[in-house]
Structure formats: structure tokens, C-alpha cells
Amino acid sequence: MKNPERPDPLALIAKMAAEEQKLSDQLFLAPVVAGGQVRVKVAGIVYALRLDDPSFEGWALLQVRSEKPGHASVVGKPTIAQISEYLKMLPRLRVVLLDQFENRWWGIQASAGDKNFQTTGALPVKLVTTAASLDTVYVRFDGAHFWYETTDRRRDPTVARTLRQALHNDVHPEELHCKGMVPQERVVYTMLYLKKHPAANPHMREKTSRELIEEALGHAGARLDAFWLQNENQATVRFERNGRTHTANIDPKNLTLFSAGVCLSGQDQKFDLTSLVSILEEHERKGGGYDYEHEYD
């Protein structure tokens, strides 16, 4: 007996077959990347189709080949209006373009405050045209790929031009000044600088041991009082936090703890100097008592 709540499997198969038949009769539009498949969603079902020409890349009008199941042929080029209609169905985000890597464009999200998208790091952008490094562009996301749409015409183009010229002139990222530049553009500029100068340090110079230690302590609100290099592999650091002095032994190269000056069950080397300041905060909150004036011989 048929259950009215449950769909009839035979009817479902017949419906899918009919939809597939309809698909083979229709032209459809899709972005295509070289060697890739095209996915088409019909009546809620996603069909993966392979193109006859695997080297084709771009926007295409396609038709399913009824005599060769699972394959499609490029039968035409869509108009700009058709591409625009397609892209409008997808959510949009702004990206600062980086450069091409192995013939693929990459960029980073232009606004960290976008509530609809939260991407981290570089993302690949497909089918980029008429745009250059450091341009801010709109891309559309279909759930798997970011497709280039257009440049952001509201963004002042002189910023990207100024940054490209600075890159051409090899201006170091720390000496870079550009009115109107946003933090993400600075990050992209630094990435391009490092791509152009692989051996370059993004900092103007190597930081001294003192600077590294001061920075590590300052991260969590502590202040360096003094430090002594015992040898090239070991240093003793004395620092002040909340009016109390603490001493620890570290590796000066990577600031890993040798001995924390507070008992960490022999796990000292799991931590670094910044972690130690944070551990002392936790220890205080828990009412822990130990000798803050601990000194090493």
C-alpha cells in the first residue's frame, strides 16, 4: 500500500528522468575553469557534467550532449547582461586582488567587518578580467568558488595606482605611505613585496633580543626590568608585572621557557615568555602563592 507521506520512488525516478531530458533540450549558462567540471542544479538535484574541451575556460552557454551522458558542449558565449543576471543570484563580497599564482588569481577580503562573509587569508578568484593587482573588486561566491564580477568603481582608483607604483619603485612596506589606504591593502602590498623580494624581511631590520623580549612581555602587560645572556642559547629575564618582579630562563632565539620560576609540573618548555605572563595572571586569579622574587643562580 502506498504511504501518502512517503514519495513514490518510481515516480521520483521518472521525474528526474524527465528533468534530465529537459536539461538536454536547454541551453544553460555556467562559468567554466580549465579541466574542471560544470555543476548544474535542476529541480534540486546537482548534475556534474564534463566538458568536451577540457582546456576551455570562461563563461559559456552549454548544452548537455544527449548522445553522451554526463558530457556537455560549449555552444556559445553569453552576453554581459546574461552573466550579470547569473552573478546577481549569488552573495557578493569585496576583495583586494593580489596576483596570479600558477595562472590563478588570488586576493584577500577587503573588509574584515563584513558580517555576511568571514574569510581568513588568501582566497582564489576565478575568471578575473580587466583588473590588476591591488584593485578592489567584487566577487560572487557560489558555495565552492569565488567568481570575479567587476571592479569596485566606488573605490578611489588612485590608491591602487599609487601602491602599484610604490611596488614598482621597491618601497619597503614599513616605508609605505598612501592616503586612503586600508589595512587590507597594506597587507596585500606587503605580500606582493615579499613575492617580489623573497629573501626580504617584512620588517626594516631584524629585531634585537631586547626588542623581542620587550615585545613578548608587553603583549600581556609586563615590562622588562633586565636580562642577561648566559650564552647564545640561554638568557635570564627579569620582568615586572603589577608591581611584582619575576625571573625566568629562556631560549633567546625563540623565547621558549627553560624554567618558568613557578612550578609547571616539568612542562615549562611547552610555553614561551608571553605565555608565562599569561600563566602568572591565571595563577594569581587562582590565589596561587609562590616566590615572585625568585632568582636564579
Next chain:
Amino acid sequence: MANQDPKTLFNRANNAAATGPVLHVRFDGRSRDIAMEILDLGAGSSDAAVFQAVAAFLDVNVARFDGMVIERHQNGNMTLRPEAVFG
């Protein structure tokens, strides 16, 4: 060159460009500072959000942060580190 891929460049550039609050991560015996702005994190972000963002940034499963703690500092910075066992 191996360090010329977009992800590595992003990490190197990000460390250089950090100017706002910074998240210090001590994980797997390595230390790194990540600008919280790049991770889209702020002082009000939950611990779960911080773990998720760092896992995505480092491309590791968030479960690997089990046993890690987040310490929030008065200056707006944060530290993500292994839990300390006092004794």
C-alpha cells in the same frame, strides 16, 4: 619557491602589518602573533570564535585546541596557550 604561495605570503605579511590588538598563539611548541583584525576577532569574541578563527588560519582541526586556554589581557591582546598545570 615554497614560501611564495599566497597563504605563506599572507602569514608573513600579516605578521609584519599587525598594528592593532594581537593574538599570541603558543601551539605545538611554536609561537606566532596574529593580528586580531585579520581574524575578524575583537575583545568581545567568544572563546569558541577565537578557537574557530585560529583553527581556520592555521588550517588545523579545532579539536586540536582541546586543553588550550585563552587569556584576555587588559591592553586588548589575547594569548592562546596550553593549559598550565601548577604543582
